[in-house]
Amino acid sequence: MMARTLNLYLLRRFVVWLLVTSVVFLALATLGDSFETSKLAARANEGGFGGLYLTSLRLPLLYLDLLPFIFLFSTVICLIRLSESRELVVIRAAGVSVWQFLLPFIAAALIIGAAMVAFLEPYGTGALNQYRQIENRLSNGNNQAAISANGIWLRENNPEANFILKAEKIINLEQQHFTGLTLHMIDATGRFSERIEAKRGRLVDNQWLLKEVRIIRPDQPVERRANMRFASQLGPDNLKLSFSPPDSITVWQLGDYIETARAAGSNVTGHQVRLHTMMSMPLMLVSMVLVAACFSLPTSRILSVGSTIGMAVLVGFAVYIGNDFVNSLGGQEVVTPLLAGWSTPIVAGLLASRYLLGAEDG
Numbered sequence: 001m002m003a004r005t006l007n008l009y010l011l012r013r014f015v016v017w018l019l020v021t022s023v024v025f026l027a028l029a030t031l032g033d034s035f036e037t038s039k040l041a042a043r044a045n046e047g048g049f050g051g052l053y054l055t056s057l058r059l060p061l062l063y064l065d066l067l068p069f070i071f072l073f074s075t076v077i078c079l080i081r082l083s084e085s086r087e088l089v090v091i092r093a094a095g096v097s098v099w100q101f102l103l104p105f106i107a108a109a110l111i112i113g114a115a116m117v118a119f120l121e122p123y124g125t126g127a128l129n130q131y132r133q134i135e136n137r138l139s140n141g142n143n144q145a146a147i148s149a150n151g152i153w154l155r156e157n158n159p160e161a162n163f164i165l166k167a168e169k170i171i172n173l174e175q176q177h178f179t180g181l182t183l184h185m186i187d188a189t190g191r192f193s194e195r196i197e198a199k200r201g202r203l204v205d206n207q208w209l210l211k212e213v214r215i216i217r218p219d220q221p222v223e224r225r226a227n228m229r230f231a232s233q234l235g236p237d238n239l240k241l242s243f244s245p246p247d248s249i250t251v252w253q254l255g256d257y258i259e260t261a262r263a264a265g266s267n268v269t270g271h272q273v274r275l276h277t278m279m280s281m282p283l284m285l286v287s288m289v290l291v292a293a294c295f296s297l298p299t300s301r302i303l304s305v306g307s308t309i310g311m312a313v314l315v316g317f318a319v320y321i322g323n324d325f326v327n328s329l330g331g332q333e334v335v336t337p338l339l340a341g342w343s344t345p346i347v348a349g350l351l352a353s354r355y356l357l358g359a360e361d362g
Contacts, residue, residue: 003100006091011104013082017074018108022063025070029062030055040135057131060124061247064116064281071109071285072316075292076309078105083296098297098356105289113282121278122250129248152178156232162186167201177202181210193217196228206232246274254278269337273330276341277323284323284345290352291315297359319348 030052037058038051082088091101154165168180183196194217198210207229215223249257254275258268295312323344330340 006096006101007104010082010101011108014074014078014105014108017078017081018070018112021070021074021077025066026059026063029059029066033058033062054131054134057127057134059127060120061128064120064124067113067116067281068284068288068320069313069316072288072292072312073309075105075289076296076312079293079296080309088297098293098359102289102293105293106286109285109289110282113285117251117278117281122252125248125250132248198228203232208232246271251275251278269333270331272337273327273340276330276337277327280342280345283342283349287319287345287349287352288316290349290356291319294352294355294359297356319344322348 033055034051037054040051040054079088082091088101152167152170154167156163156165163186164184166182166184167178170178177200179200181196181198181201183198184192185194185196187193194215196210197214197216199212201208201210203209210228211226213225213228215225215228217223246254249271254271258271258275262268292312295315326335326340326344329335330337335343
């Protein structure tokens with residue numbers, strides 16, 4: 001009964017600091033991001049409120065990215081306040097081990113982390129897609145690409161040709177090589193004008209080069225050509241970027257998308273890395289709690305309050321940067337997506353646990 005009361009008390013104190021820290025971080029994120037979005041809104045003459053609306057669409061995923069730091073700061077401040085009020089000293093004198101009084105913090109990290117990934121991430125992904133649609137419209141972007149179960153779809157509007165392209169498979173995305181292409185050409189009035197079928201095609205120097213072509217027009221014989229080309233606004237880089245980026249797909253849909261895109265021949269390494277990173281988020285939050293505890297407990301804290309916070313932030317920042325670096329290695333296929341997503345939180349958690357065990361026994 002006493003252990004339950006103590007756990008609830010510590011959990012309540014921790015949640016209060018989580019809320020306070022979240023408000024501070026969200027305010028700073030809103031202030032920093034509004035400078036960028038206000039420029040975009042000014043181009044459309046939507047004023048400051050338009051910029052704030054665009055910022056609100058980006059804010060959920062920004063908060064998710066900041067969540068490890070929020071848990072780090074909240075744990076440090078909560079433990080220091082408990083220590084300064086001598087509550088932590090009394091708890092330790094009662095024979096409560098470091099793992100017993102850290103249990104509410106760890107449980108909160110696991111539960112909140114899982115809830116954020118399960119609910120906030122899908123909402124934030126949807127909001128970010130809305131932001132990108134608005135950004136694309138304000139920037140006069142007209143190119144859209146997607147991968148579905150029956151192939152790759154691309155829509156392009158340019159002064160020379162408007163069309164919807166479907167390709168059965170990507171042979172090589174780096175060389176822009178596709179097979180089984182079908183182009184539905186659209187005239188200036190928005191009506192279908194002709195269909196172009198090609199066994200294979202490439203995008204070279206902002207031009208589509210088609211091989212073994214059939215041109216089908218209403219009420220006309222089928223026209224066959226060995227080669228055909230026409231202009232495109234897409235280049236090698238922005239074609240790759242036109243496909244769904246990892247953060248445009250919810251964690252619930254990533255698994256199906258990865259299977260579909262892999263079958264279509266697309267490189268899905270980045271999507272696999274994001275899936276594992278999201279799945280390991282609760283563990284990352286636990287590791288941040290343990291890292292913060294290494295510097296905040298009375299048995300291990302030999303620095304001033306300011307220095308303690310500074311050291312905790314420095315180590316937490318190193319963990320965050322290390323995780324980002326390993327994720328980049330995973331995206332470049334230097335390490336596996338599984339290793340990229342899980343190695344940093346596991347290593348950080350084990351090192352912090354080893355330090356706390358030494359402090360507890362020492």
